Amino acid sequence: MENEELKLRSRGWFGRSGKDGFIYRAWMKKQGIPAYELAGKPIIGICNTWSELTPCNSHLRDLAESVKRGVIEAGGYPVEFPVMSLGETLMKPTAMLYRNLVSMDVEESIRANPLDGVVLLCGCDKTTPALVMGACSVNIPSIVVSGGPMLTGRHRGRSIGTSDIWRFSEEYRSGKMTDEDMTLAEAGMCRSDGHCAVMGTASTMACMVEALGLSLPHNAAIPAPDSARKILAHMSGVEIVKMVREDRKPSDILTREAFENAIMLNAAVGGSTNFVIHLLAIAGRIGVPLALEDFDKYSAGVPLIANLQPSGEFFMEDLYYAGGLQVVLKELQAHLHKSCITANGKTLEENFTAAACYNDAVIATVDKPFNEVSGIVVLRGNMCENGAVIKPSAASPQLMKHRGRAVVFDDIDDYKNSIDDPALEVDEHSVLVLKNVGPKGYPGMPEVGNMGMPAKLLDKGVTDMVRISDGRMSGTGFGTVVLHASPEAAAGGNFAVVRTGDIIVLDVPNRLLSVELSEEELERRKREWRPQPKHMKRGYVSLYTKCVEQADLGADFDFLRGNSGSEVTKDSH
Incomplete structure (x- = not known):
């Protein structure tokens, strides 16, 4: 046990004697924390992008409580901390402007604090890549828990989702929809907590992390209101403590083969083109060579088998009840690197072996795909x-x-x-x-x-x-x-x-x-x-325009490529 404690990063704070240890422990104890909680247990950070200005993530406070229960059950101690949240629906001019800023917030929050592992709570489009980019840059044990998709929308007897906004817009502009029609559709669009119900960027990012192995199986598709989402959060809390004890870090999971798997999976589900920019940025942080051509190369020959909007008919809720992303991965196994290690220590193949399809209208087969045309x-x-x-x-x-x-x-x-x-x-x-x-x-x-x-x-x-x-x-x-x-x-x-x-x-x-x-x-x-002319001569926007790389490199900041590790620069006390 003593050797295990010595390996814990948090012991560099709470295991000290003298003035420094006194300060670190005393100020934590003011929150009502018994001394034994800081005496050798893994300290697990819960990085939360909850915000009422990010409607897709507005339920993450509740989800964090499930994570905490899992961490405590496994013998760790959870500490929740906030980072800047990005809501695609409200932020101007675009949430993408701030993805790199959030990744810096995450990276520095993790590095500067006594954390042995971290659970990344995310949902809306840019929150997932931002949190993963930041965690990769520090490279301590990390696991992703997505907020999950919202329930399928309903309007005048039919299912609707975010993709219908573009159709409604054109019908409204051409006079086929009235203001009253738009108001009724608006009322039926977002029926529950969660991010977009279609295979938009948020769902694509959730699929990406599951295919990469950064989450537990089924993370991508469980609807936000489904009790299974809280169970997955609880089990992720259990798993992160195991990951700390086994020292399983992002660099162990995010191999070149894992990135290739994610590209192939994205083709099979009809994922967003934004996938390209975010995966390139993540690869740049973890140090895996990945080029734009790889997305074409590894998409080729992979048919579209998930019949999901906007490329198909169904919704993320349907994908989950049809068996979830593990069914898609199992169907693709001839294409995939099946021996890649995932967050739970099992291989990709071990995770999907028992998967079964319950609706072949939603998840087709490679031999009889929904659409031969796929990928990017x-x-x-x-x-x-x-x-x-x-x-x-x-x-x-x-x-x-x-x-x-x-x-x-x-x-x-x-x-x-x-x-x-x-x-x-x-x-x-x-x-x-x-x-x-x-x-x-x-x-x-x-x-x-x-x-x-x-x-x-x-x-x-x-x-x-x-x-x-x-x-x-x-x-x-x-x-x-x-x-x-x-x-x-x-x-x-x-x-x-x-x-x-x-x-x-x-x-x-x-x-x-x-x-x-x-x-x-x-x-x-x-x-x-x-x-x-320059948009702004001061502040973050000025930094962004000076340092952002082009889209074919992931639009990350040039000074953030590669990771810096978990070492704190110097002690302050």
């Missing part, structure tokens, strides 16, 4: 020298090969002011191009890439057209949308100098995105190009 395709060409991405399963097949005239919007305000203008020179064959919504250009790379149709085309019944931007798209969105064009317009690459009237070629089968301009013309335009 990486495009190259003179319009995106460092790459761009598209999600074919959410796009229109007839637009996968397309040549059209560019209609360019220089920024989001230009788009908003022009898109419904009857004088806008656009038809269904045009290609909409939105610039300056990338990491530096907006800043923060907002989810505006799935631009709405021009009003004049909505009136004609057009529901999709090729759209290209250097920004992102909500995981709940759909359409023939090319995203993450890199370098972004604000960086002054070729994308910055595309103009209305240029001819653009999209060829998804051949991984091509190009503009029909000579190299000489592109270079001439770039010499004439001038950057937009």
